[in-house]
Amino acid sequence: MGFERTGGETVYDGLIATVRVETFRHDDGEEVRREYIAHPGAVVMLAHDGEHLYLVRQPREAAGEELLLELPAGKLDEEGEEAEETVQRELAEEVGKRARSVRHLKTFYSSPGFTDEAMRLYLCTDLYDAEAESEEDERIEVVEWPLADLDGAIAETTDAKTLIGLLWLKACTSREDV
Amino acid sequence: MGFERTGGETVYDGLIATVRVETFRHDDGEEVRREYIAHPGAVVMLAHDGEHLYLVRQPREAAGEELLLELPAGKLDEEGEEAEETVQRELAEEVGKRARSVRHLKTFYSSPGFTDEAMRLYLCTDLYDAEAESEEDERIEVVEWPLADLDGAIAETTDAKTLIGLLWLKACTSREDV
Numbered sequence: 001m002g003f004e005r006t007g008g009e010t011v012y013d014g015l016i017a018t019v020r021v022e023t024f025r026h027d028d029g030e031e032v033r034r035e036y037i038a039h040p041g042a043v044v045m046l047a048h049d050g051e052h053l054y055l056v057r058q059p060r061e062a063a064g065e066e067l068l069l070e071l072p073a074g075k076l077d078e079e080g081e082e083a084e085e086t087v088q089r090e091l092a093e094e095v096g097k098r099a100r101s102v103r104h105l106k107t108f109y110s111s112p113g114f115t116d117e118a119m120r121l122y123l124c125t126d127l128y129d130a131e132a133e134s135e136e137d138e139r140i141e142v143v144e145w146p147l148a149d150l151d152g153a154i155a156e157t158t159d160a161k162t163l164i165g166l167l168w169l170k171a172c173t174s175r176e177d178v
Numbered sequence: 179m180g181f182e183r184t185g186g187e188t189v190y191d192g193l194i195a196t197v198r199v200e201t202f203r204h205d206d207g208e209e210v211r212r213e214y215i216a217h218p219g220a221v222v223m224l225a226h227d228g229e230h231l232y233l234v235r236q237p238r239e240a241a242g243e244e245l246l247l248e249l250p251a252g253k254l255d256e257e258g259e260e261a262e263e264t265v266q267r268e269l270a271e272e273v274g275k276r277a278r279s280v281r282h283l284k285t286f287y288s289s290p291g292f293t294d295e296a297m298r299l300y301l302c303t304d305l306y307d308a309e310a311e312s313e314e315d316e317r318i319e320v321v322e323w324p325l326a327d328l329d330g331a332i333a334e335t336t337d338a339k340t341l342i343g344l345l346w347l348k349a350c351t352s353r354e355d356v
Contacts, residue, residue: 002244003237012190012197015213016292019195024239026317035193036240037215037292059181060290061202062214066180068290108338110289112238112246114194114215117289119338139204160286160297160338167345 002027011035039117043087044073046105046165047097047124052144053169054095054127055153055162059139069143069157071165073119087122092130095142099124105168110160119161121168180205189213217295219254221265224283224343225275225302230322231347232273232305233331233340237317247321247335249343251297265300270308273320277302283346288338297339299346 008022018038025031047054057067074090076083088098103123110117145153150170157163186200196216203209225232235245252268254261266276281301288295323331328348335341 003239005239011192012195014189014197015199015211017190017195017197017213017215019190019192019197020240021193022240026237032239033193034240035195037195039292059204060287061181061183061210062198062200062212062292063287063290063294063296065287065290068287070290106336106341108336108341109238109241109243109246110338111293111295112241112243112248112337114217114240115289115293116241118241118336158284158286158296159290160288160342163284163286163342164338164345167342167349171345171349 003032006031010038035114037115037117039115041076041118041120042073042161043076043083043090044071044119044121044161044165045087045091045099045124046071046121046169047091047095047099047127048147048169049125049127051147053147053150053153054091054097055143055145056094057141057143065158067141068159069153069162070159071162073161083120084122087124091124094140096130097124097127098130100126100128106164108164121161121165181210184209188216213292215293215295217293219296219298220251220339221254221261221268222249222251222297222299222339222343223265223269223277223302224249224299224347225269225273225277225305226325226347227303227305229325231325231328231331232269232275233321233323234272235319235321243336245319246337247331247340248337249340251339261298262300265302269302272318274308275302275305276308278304278306284342286342299339299343 003024003026006023006025012019020038021035060068072094105121107120154166181202181204184201184203190197198216199213238246250272283299285298332344
């Protein structure tokens, strides 16, 4: 079973959200109309040095969360920048590190019922200090979380991408390559 | 550090998406403006009978996915319905089962940078066949996935809520209560 896009328009174009309404025709002839939030996608970094995981705490006003514990992440909104360059830039900006080893683990949709946002999760290891980078948001706090206490971070966070990274590490702790 | 909401308005109200622009004042006096997608929230069901996990495959046109492998889920959009009632109703509608045991595992935000959508993940066990329920969407296919092959489902799916449920099971397989 397949489908093709038969039309579409932008119905709202705001600061962050672009709302699209598109029509699709399935192979059996049915036409469906879908409204969704168009998003450029994001990279998410599971960065650790073998002892600590580098997390951030930041206010998420819209979700009503004062300080949400999250993996560092960034939007893919710089024209011409490859995803792995965004990984290095955002890792430097958010936690002051760069990684000699960057490995793609998984790409996933955050909420495919209403947005096309895809998040690419990378394992970042062999870390070194970044040259001082301008940090735009002073409300982002860097947290060095002990790898030995993954359960504590899983209990604290309520962020989906962060749970995926933490559970991935927890499920794979017996494997040597993580 | 805290903040309070100081104002807000709906700037787009569509089929699915409601876009809100709100202002918040942090305790240090700074005012920030946030645009986000208001969402009623959802329940997600990790339902298994000890041998098989009940998953669905469905087209997600907006994400460009022909058949995305997902945990059954449903929006919290029925007025006056408790979350656990939505769990039972959606489980019956999507996979034809009900659960004698429903346990809340975790609540998480799907993408807290631009939406307040919160997903509540429940472990549903001690399943029995539901009375025939009307299935609204014929494109949803039920998949009985062997619990012994969690890795196969983790490799196939690209849906965040589903990865969280599958990784949760994988990380906890040594525990007796899951």
